[in-house]
Amino acid sequence: MMKKIFASAILMLASLTAHAEYKQVNLTVFGMDCAPCAHAIHVSMKGIQGVDTVDVDLNTGLVTIKLTSGNTATMRQFNQAVEKNGFTHKDAVVIARGKLTGTASAPFFEVAGTAERFALVPAAAGIDVSGLLGKTVMIAGVLPQATKGKVPDTMRYNTITEAQ
């Protein structure tokens, strides 16, 4: 499952145009047992401005959200959409566009169009981001589960490239 998600993430990175902040969020949700649960999540996610499509897989708990260009949707809103329906959000695999700040040893990713900012942690050793500091980048990574009402502080990134 994760391999497929990252494969599609890499494909998306290659095809992305400018604009676009969160491009795709694959959020795992626990506690949905039936069709109305999934429908409730679908309605809530679609109510967030900038959400294009939502797909809910009840058997894996995976909620796949694709967003339109120029959106200002935030992870806080996605998490709220889960919490208001009485469910629990787990890890989220995200593809997003934003600015790389900080230092080479302590980089931060600021999601364009939002106030959300994450400390970056590489998923594998050997990724040098020093050349991307201060630039607009596309990133694919994992946001770990946050407590209710919170957004995680860190992102474990798999790929990072300069945005076109």
Added chain:
Amino acid sequence: MRFITVLACAFALPGSAIAADHGPVFGYATPVNSQRELSFDTGVFGRNGSGGTQFSTGSGFGYGLTPHLTINALLPATFGGGSLPESRMISTGEWYAGASWRFQHSVTSVGKRIESTASLGLVVPGPQPDSGVLGGLHRAPGVAGTFATGLASRSQYVWIGGGYTRFAEASSDRRPDTISWSGVYGYRPAALRRGYDKWDYRGFAEFTGEHTGNVVQGGTILPNSSTTTLWLGPSVLAIFKNIAISGGVQGPVFRDESSSIYGRERVRFAINFSYLKYSAHTSGH
């Protein structure tokens, strides 16, 4: 106001067990509305016995104030006669307004939840049966409390619950206090664990029981008016996105009731329709 003490705890729906949109049609269960979700339930409930047949309809409204707190109301109507015992598992024509609080909620895996819900509400007399012991009583409001706990998952559901209703006295008459309980097992076959854009079916085995206390009439306890009954039967719930239809039937497995007062109740059945209106609202950044 010397009445009203009560409460035990309870479950998703009002004092009587009008079908919950996510749950069984007779027994107690734990689901509550999402935040800002508006739900509408309407159903027909029937009881047949040697004393006649009684139908009632109940239309219930629920609104989720928070993800775990729902307020609800039930608007009743009854038709048909029948000398039958008091019941809180089957709607018998009461107005109800109350709240359900899911006070324990543990999400353990992708599709699994363990949760407990209590509810408390005010019961106000609605249409009165046109015959039988209860048809001739002066009636007063009461308080109903229920409690349910259990597990919901993609494959199986298990809920147990109980409730207690106590009525006030009116003109030296008093309807019987009612203790009710239920145990429900539900199963969704593997072939039906599919996408949410398809009909979602599950079946339940519902075991319910009720004990009603003595009827007080003119300040005097009516002899042999207390009853205890146990019921068992299947039900089916079908849901498509935000529409749910459920139906079930139960037969008695134990009856301790005066046949001279109430006759012999033989069967209970229910059909329910639910509409769920979910909110798309989320706060801003």
